[in-house]
Amino acid sequence: MSYDLVAVDIGGTHARFAIATVADDCTITLGEPETLHTEDHASFQTAWEDFRERRGGTLPRAVAMAIAGPVGGDVIRFTNNPWIIRPALVKEKLDVDDFVIVNDFEAVAHAVARASEDQFIHLTGPEGPLPKTGRLTVLGPGTGLGVAHLYREPTGEYRVSATEGGHVDFAPLDSIEDAILARLRKRHNRVSVERVVAGPAISDIYQTLAAMEGKAVSEEDDIAIWTRGQDGSDSLAAAAVDRFCMSLGSVAGDMALAHGAKGVVIAGGLGYRIRDALLASGFAERFRAKGRFESMMAGIPVKLIVHPQPGLFGAAAAFASEAGSAKETRGNPS
Known part of the structure; x- marks a missing residue:
């Protein structure tokens, strides 16, 4: 069964968002991306809320984040912007059921693995x-x-x-x-x-x-x-x-x-x-x-x-790879 998720690619300067659809055969389709400036938002949560408003107030209940910086530990700090993310609070703060967080170039490597x-x-x-x-x-x-x-x-x-x-x-x-x-x-x-x-x-x-x-x-x-x-x-x-x-x-x-x-x-x-x-x-x-x-x-x-959005595409691919095996037991996250 296909499902939707929010793919996010967060760098030092920009945070890019898109709705991704993962098909039954794991083919990934990206919707039109939106780019927000990190300096215009106090935190990732406020940037997420901005994107949600732009999308009419509702989003899929799964998110895949590609982050410019190390992703282990209780607190994730970005290398080149002041935001932080606490993985333990992601579901609560973003109102989602499932999430995957990967390093931004880990996501790009997923894109390389799947790109034509x-x-x-x-x-x-x-x-x-x-x-x-x-x-x-x-x-x-x-x-x-x-x-x-x-x-x-x-x-x-x-x-x-x-x-x-x-x-x-x-x-x-x-x-x-x-x-x-x-x-x-x-x-x-x-x-x-x-x-x-x-x-x-x-x-x-x-x-x-x-x-x-x-x-x-x-x-x-x-x-x-x-x-x-x-x-x-x-x-x-x-x-x-x-x-x-x-x-x-x-x-x-x-x-x-x-x-x-x-x-x-x-x-x-x-x-x-x-x-x-x-x-x-x-x-x-x-x-x-x-x-x-x-x-x-x-x-x-x-x-x-030359994929136009390898970070977003790769974030969705990472979700499909890391969370896809559990999809049948937890139901459709869209």
Whole structure:
């Protein structure tokens, strides 16, 4: 029996909501998503109530939440926004019967596992579809850097693990990245890769390049730098975007090595927006540049998922995977 649920994807900047329908064969259909700004709401509960009002005052009695941050423990704190969620109170506060909470990139990995081939574009490595068995690394830049691990069984089943891979140490590979690290070390004793390959990092990269050229530039919003770097109006911003893509390639390769991955998927809204820059940059070269393992890295396919809402789709998929086995005993949650 098919059922409906609310899929929610909560990041540092936005909270996205949609009604998802899970069919008898576990096919997932998403309704039109709505995006709310996290800074406009005091808590997730008030954002939920806002969405409920927009939907006419009633919602399905099940929810799947993808959250940007660790999801274990009695209190869930977001990495890049001030909201908290207490799982023990979810049913009461949201007036639902069933819920699943997963890390946001755990959800994206669920989306990767279930998405059709036409939802991916090729970035580097061998052409063709992603491997049907074995390990895949899923990562993507946004407000932070999300990383997850997907293992496909020969039976067609799959397992997903959330990680905090975005917080491993940043390893510079040349003098420019040495300079980026030096700038970041003035504010952070320990510099993680998230400080260099998440969306806000473009500001530090831009400022570093400007200082190297002796140019005085004002501190500004990272979105403005991304815009100028991609529309061709600012050559220094374009160089910053290229440098960002190169560093992302290095990090993606490191994660693939650490996971023993047979394939890599870049995800996230920023990843999709810079897809042309990724293809034109040194991303692929940096992904392969792993010394004695360069030939092995060249044999790993790297894709970009272009599903419009992988977090929402993946949250619903996680619910179907984790809660679906108990559905018959508890009845239809819609």
